[in-house]
Amino acid sequence: MLVGDSGVGKTCLLVRFKDGAFLAGSFISTVGIDFRNKVLNVDGVKVKLQIWDTAGQERFRSVTHAYYRDAHALLLLYDVTNRASFDNIQAWLSEIHEYAQQDAVLMLLGNKVDSTQDRVVKREDGEKLAKEYGVPFMETSAKSGLNVDLAFTAIAKELKHRSMKLPNEPKFKLHDYVKKEVRGSGCCRS
Numbered sequence: 001m002l003v004g005d006s007g008v009g010k011t012c013l014l015v016r017f018k019d020g021a022f023l024a025g026s027f028i029s030t031v032g033i034d035f036r037n038k039v040l041n042v043d044g045v046k047v048k049l050q051i052w053d054t055a056g057q058e059r060f061r062s063v064t065h066a067y068y069r070d071a072h073a074l075l076l077l078y079d080v081t082n083r084a085s086f087d088n089i090q091a092w093l094s095e096i097h098e099y100a101q102q103d104a105v106l107m108l109l110g111n112k113v114d115s116t117q118d119r120v121v122k123r124e125d126g127e128k129l130a131k132e133y134g135v136p137f138m139e140t141s142a143k144s145g146l147n148v149d150l151a152f153t154a155i156a157k158e159l160k161h162r163s164m165k166l167p168n169e170p171k172f173k174l175h176d177y178v179k180k181e182v183r184g185s186g187c188c189r190s
């Protein structure tokens, strides 16, 4: 389940992951909740992800609350060009603790890192907050695609590991896996 303030890029992140494209142009806010499926091959095992894209707008909160309980994983996003969206992360974490299952996988993502000129939230701020709450952290760009597949793959690997519990399989460590993150803005690659 994707959560976070309106406009942080939840729908774009999902479209980038699902279709490999960026929704440029006008911003159409999600109404209530929407979902898309994607099947991933994780270490030879097919994992079907059903990804729920929630509306960030306050007026849809009562609708989205109902979905938290069934979520196995939550990707909590802020926008690195929008300080308020970062400041609201603590409120989102309170919502998650109130409505989601205690053992749901949680990851914090700072999105829009391609917008280097407009960045107002430093990487260190995101890292510090994530560390404080013990949550894995990555910076992403739905526009360039930076770390998008990695974020969803990390979740899929963790969920697969939890559901299969193969006796000889080494424990999957989500906190270590996210260190594969590519640092930078993701723009201007040739």
Ligand SMILES: Nc1nc2c(ncn2[C@@H]2O[C@H](COP(=O)(O)OP(=O)(O)OP(=O)(O)O)[C@@H](O)[C@H]2O)c(=O)[nH]1
Pocket: 004, 005, 006, 007, 008, 009, 010, 011, 012, 013, 023, 024, 025, 026, 027, 028, 029, 030, 031, 054, 055, 056, 057, 111, 112, 113, 114, 115, 140, 141, 142, 143, 144
């Ligand atoms: N530069 C840049 N713009 C982005 C990125 N991701 C999203 N955007 C832009 O941000 C705006 C909002 O994106 P959405 O994906 O619709 O935001 P949302 O979080 O789903 O918003 P709600 O549905 O209202 O909750 C759009 O104009 C996107 O084009 C990104 O990685 N980089």
